[in-house]
Amino acid sequence: MAFVHRDFLGLADYASDEIRFLIGRALDAKRGKRLPSLAGKTLAAIFFNPSLRTRLSFQIAMDRLGGRAILVNAGSDLWALEFDEGAVMDGATSEHVKEAARVLDRYVDALAIRAFPMFRSWDQDRGDTVIRSFAREARVPVINMESAMEHPCQGLADAVTITERLGTTTARPFCLTWAWHPKALPLAVPHSALLAAAHLGMEVRLACPPGYEPDSETLAKVKELAVGGGGGLEIFHDQAAAIKGAQVVYAKSWASIARWGDAEAEKAARKELRGWQVTGRAMETTAEGFFMHCLPVRRNVVVADEVLDGPACAVYDEAENRIWAQMAVLSAVVGR
Ligand code: CP
Numbered sequence: 001m002a003f004v005h006r007d008f009l010g011l012a013d014y015a016s017d018e019i020r021f022l023i024g025r026a027l028d029a030k031r032g033k034r035l036p037s038l039a040g041k042t043l044a045a046i047f048f049n050p051s052l053r054t055r056l057s058f059q060i061a062m063d064r065l066g067g068r069a070i071l072v073n074a075g076s077d078l079w080a081l082e083f084d085e086g087a088v089m090d091g092a093t094s095e096h097v098k099e100a101a102r103v104l105d106r107y108v109d110a111l112a113i114r115a116f117p118m119f120r121s122w123d124q125d126r127g128d129t130v131i132r133s134f135a136r137e138a139r140v141p142v143i144n145m146e147s148a149m150e151h152p153c154q155g156l157a158d159a160v161t162i163t164e165r166l167g168t169t170t171a172r173p174f175c176l177t178w179a180w181h182p183k184a185l186p187l188a189v190p191h192s193a194l195l196a197a198a199h200l201g202m203e204v205r206l207a208c209p210p211g212y213e214p215d216s217e218t219l220a221k222v223k224e225l226a227v228g229g230g231g232g233l234e235i236f237h238d239q240a241a242a243i244k245g246a247q248v249v250y251a252k253s254w255a256s257i258a259r260w261g262d263a264e265a266e267k268a269a270r271k272e273l274r275g276w277q278v279t280g281r282a283m284e285t286t287a288e289g290f291f292m293h294c295l296p297v298r299r300n301v302v303v304a305d306e307v308l309d310g311p312a313c314a315v316y317d318e319a320e321n322r323i324w325a326q327m328a329v330l331s332a333v334v335g336r
Contacts, residue, residue, distance in 0.1 A: 009132070010191075011150060016028070038065040048143070053295060094239075114146050175204060177252075194219075198222040198226035204231060278304065
């Protein structure tokens with residue numbers, strides 16, 4: 001399989017056999033197998049937004065592969081970047097992404113970028129201008145550490161977690177459920193969680209209130225991959241019905257695309273939706289299912305304490321598997 005120098009921007013860009021190869025490599029590393037060394041290789045990980053897991057797990061992954069990671073906070077460490085083609089830069093921005101990316105690729109062997117949506121327009125956000133501009137301008141591979149559209153490293157770690165717990169995944173019921181949250185959150189994690197389950201050929205159930213359906217092109221891709229792998233996609237507006245009999249319950253909140261960027265309208269629409277929480281009682285209706293969330297999570301808002309503190313909770317495995325999944329990606333795309 002050809003991975004070297006390939007960007008890792010989204011699970012939608014990869015074939016299911018390639019994702020399965022990376023899952024296998026991550027699990028091999030977790031069981032103690034040595035992956036190809038990245039001694040002498042450097043990753044620059046640039047954060048336009050905060051992070052706990054992604055920052056530390058990328059640094060640890062590079063350390064374990066024998067390479068090094070330089071972590072950069074874009075807001076405090078970089079010049080204000082311009083992304084518009086042909087911009088007359090007489091305003092607030094000091095450096096164009098063309099120069100930044102072309103300089104960075106002389107310094108490092110891979111770039112990793114986190115750039116959340118701006119929440120002004122969905123059409124604009126779904127273009128992932130920041131990460132795609134770096135990917136276009138830099139000659140080294142670019143890894144997505146969460147953009148508007150995807151969080152593929154989280155999705156791969158989730159696929160690793162599901163595979164190590166279930167073994168065979170084909171046609172197993174996976175439920176992604178929307179959850180109430182006081183803030184409007186991005187769609188990257190739900191998109192990548194759906195794509196991860198689809199790559200595994202699972203029976204994907206999406207539970208959300210009407211109007212909270214994710215990006216339609218992504219859903220079409222999820223359906224294509226899931227059906228191609230022996231599973232399927234079904235959309236539920238009843239959370240209890242979707243969770244019943246599931247073997248995996250993944251909770252996440254996200255903003256409605258129809259009200260994208262309109263915080264007041266979003267707040268009003270959510271008033272009646274506080275019941276969308278994963279409780280111990282809901283988990284009792286699953287087929288001995290386990291609970292997943294990417295973290296950070298709001299306790300007793302998205303999910304009840306008894307689930308997070310109970311035996312069905314897989315969130316710490318997911319967080320640990322970020323390290324193994326990213327080692328698999330880094331060793332594949334940076335290569336030697
Ligand atoms: N799940 C995840 O990406 O966590 P951080 O935002 O803390 O990196």
